[in-house]
Amino acid sequence: MIIRTIRYHRSISEDTINNPDLCYENVARFKRLLDSLHYKGPVVAMTDCTILKSGLQYSTNLGCIVESTLDRNDCKIETYDDIYKKISDIKQRNAIAKYVRVYVLQVPLPRFPPVIVALIPTGNDSANKILALHQKLIDIAADFELPIISIRSDGAAAEFQTQNLLQSIRIRNRVQHRNSRYGINFNCPVFPKVGIVHIQDPKHGKKPARNAAISGACLLTFENSIMYKRDVIKLDRQDDNAAYRVFCSKNLAQVLDGEKGLSSEF
Numbered sequence: 001m002i003i004r005t006i007r008y009h010r011s012i013s014e015d016t017i018n019n020p021d022l023c024y025e026n027v028a029r030f031k032r033l034l035d036s037l038h039y040k041g042p043v044v045a046m047t048d049c050t051i052l053k054s055g056l057q058y059s060t061n062l063g064c065i066v067e068s069t070l071d072r073n074d075c076k077i078e079t080y081d082d083i084y085k086k087i088s089d090i091k092q093r094n095a096i097a098k099y100v101r102v103y104v105l106q107v108p109l110p111r112f113p114p115v116i117v118a119l120i121p122t123g124n125d126s127a128n129k130i131l132a133l134h135q136k137l138i139d140i141a142a143d144f145e146l147p148i149i150s151i152r153s154d155g156a157a158a159e160f161q162t163q164n165l166l167q168s169i170r171i172r173n174r175v176q177h178r179n180s181r182y183g184i185n186f187n188c189p190v191f192p193k194v195g196i197v198h199i200q201d202p203k204h205g206k207k208p209a210r211n212a213a214i215s216g217a218c219l220l221t222f223e224n225s226i227m228y229k230r231d232v233i234k235l236d237r238q239d240d241n242a243a244y245r246v247f248c249s250k251n252l253a254q255v256l257d258g259e260k261g262l263s264s265e266f
Contacts, residue, residue: 018061021072022103022118022136024143030105030115031144044108045137046152047159049125052100056087069095069123097121101130103137105146127161134166142192 019025034043052067059066064075065083068090075090077083090096103118120133134151141148151166153159166189173190245251 017116017119020066020119020121022120022133022140024140026117027105027137027140027144027146030117031146033115034107034146039107042108042147042149043141044106044150044152045141045148046104046106046114047101047130047133048154049099049101049122049156049159052097052121054096054098056090056096058083065090067097067121069097069121095123098123099125101125101133103133105148108149125158127158127165130158130162131165134162138191 017026034040054067056065056067058064058077062072064072064077065086066075068075070090070093075086077086099122101118101120101122102116103120104114105117106112106114117137118133122129137151138148151163153163167187169189171189171191175186175188175190177186178184
């Protein structure tokens with residue numbers, strides 16, 4: 001089977017996203033999947049921004065030019081001659097998307113695949129723009145009675161600011177827990193039918209923590225260490241395997257003494 005045939009079958013599949021925006025249609029597809037599995041439990045949401053290969057093209061399904069940061073209505077095509085005019089206008093306005101923001105919904109159970117519900121072309125995201133998308137997802141999920149319990153992100157500056165903005169929204173119901181002894185002040189807003197907790201994606205959290213733990217003026221070496229030389233160089237990269245080796249149980253055992261306390265070197 002050639003690549004062109006595979007792409008055709010994917011394009012006509014019921015699981016294919018025809019509208020890349022964050023809309024009811026895409027979330028409803030996820031809801032139908034859960035209903036077919038008779039699943040009524042919690043759902044988690046994830047979002048990330050990744051680099052997009054710049055390029056404009058006409059979508060026959062949407063009837064507009066895609067991969068632009070302009071509003072969909074500004075990219076609508078009425079006649080064939082409008083395609084070239086609209087592309088020229090987008091280029092002049094420097095509105096070609098450099099990134100795509102992905103929204104994913106998933107059931108927090110092993111081996112359950114994530115489902116993409118939005119692929120939004122963007123330029124440089126601001127916290128307020130991301131906040132508007134978060135609120136839109138929360139509203140749509142509430143209409144479908146999808147109990148989203150967390151929204152994960154990779155900890156980028158704009159996404160971190162978005163979490164703070166969403167956390168500070170004035171809302172009547174909140175889940176609060178304070179423990180002065182341990183300095184804990186947990187405060188979670190409860191939106192209609194959902195209670196959102198904002199967390200950093202665990203894998204992304206491990207990788208920055210690994211970079212921070214090993215960076216510095218001193219380099220510790222251990223005999224028969226599980227870590228490799230490449231794990232302590234190029235610390236600005238995102239390496240899942242290196243992060244795993246830093247925080248695995250075998251590496252932790254090397255810094256503990258016989259009484260399960262930190263060795264004197266630390």
